[in-house]
Amino acid sequence: QLRQNFYANICPNVENIVRSEVTKKFQQTFVTVPATLRLFFHDCFVQGCDASVIIASTASNKAEKDHPDNLSLAGDGFDTVIKAKAALDAIPQCRNRVSCADILALATRDVIALSGGPSYAVELGRLDGLVSRASDVNGRLPAPTFNLNQLNSLFAANGLTQQDMIALSAAHTVGFSHCEKFSNRIYNFAPGRPVDPTLNRTYATQLQAMCPKNVDPRVAINMDPITPRAFDNVYFRNLQQGMGLFTSDQVLFSDGRSRPTVNTWARDSQAFNKAFIQAMTKLGRVGVKTGRNGNIRRDCGAFN
């Protein structure tokens, strides 16, 4: 099982070394924050938190990162882990002793704190996985069109409650989305009703301006239009205003079963922070590898 201070005798400075590399990377580009956070989520939901998402494809194996749902993972997340790993490997005592999965868990905690979110103790001791197949991603990641039942059942399959799911969705308080991920909501929602009625009218018009039909597919927009670079509970206030970007965001307010939680966390950032920390800690326990199911990779992007 995981525990805090797992590396106390193996690599006592691991947390400082990772934090200092993540901070350097953050100073170069803010994208480090959303990229690392999303990478951690996509790792944990497929084969557990085992860095399987970081593995590169080879001639004989199409890896998770080349599944369509992972193609939009920003390179800066992978790069953050690789840089932190290199810094650890430069210290003889730490060389190849810290798993890539744990580095990603620590880096995720650090990017959240760097962008103004809560900090928390990270449980450690994950091993890196021995399998990474694109086909394993099928059906394991949520789609932006999901309704509450679909969200709840996918998160429940990972041991997470509706509360955890709502708290984790607030990760969309930072970062970007490509236009195609929500274009259905602004152009062809339903026959005779092009715009999703749960979408704020002004916001819908702004989205149409930023994402015209036939927009360059590389265009990406802020998911939180108000505080895109702050990890905060404005995500929930946006939902109250009809400014959730995806169906899967806005449904948390539209559906009466999740709306009370959204309202509470929109009002009370302390309560949100507490729930978020608990949910991230639970996310970090999903499918953890121990013993013969894993190892510590020498290169996070390739099996030993």
Ligand code: HEM
């Ligand atoms: C609840 C269901 C979720 C759905 C349907 C969903 C879907 C998406 C989609 C479609 C994007 C845009 C990708 C793109 O166009 O590049 C995105 C971005 C993002 N997601 Fe989620 N997501 C969900 C939950 C989460 C969770 C639990 C986390 C982390 C704890 C997370 C973190 C992020 C981040 C940080 C980004 C921005 C990435 C970037 O700017 O590079 N998401 N998500």
Ligand SMILES: [Ca+2]
């Ligand atoms: Ca994984």
Ligand SMILES: [Ca+2]
């Ligand atoms: Ca924000």
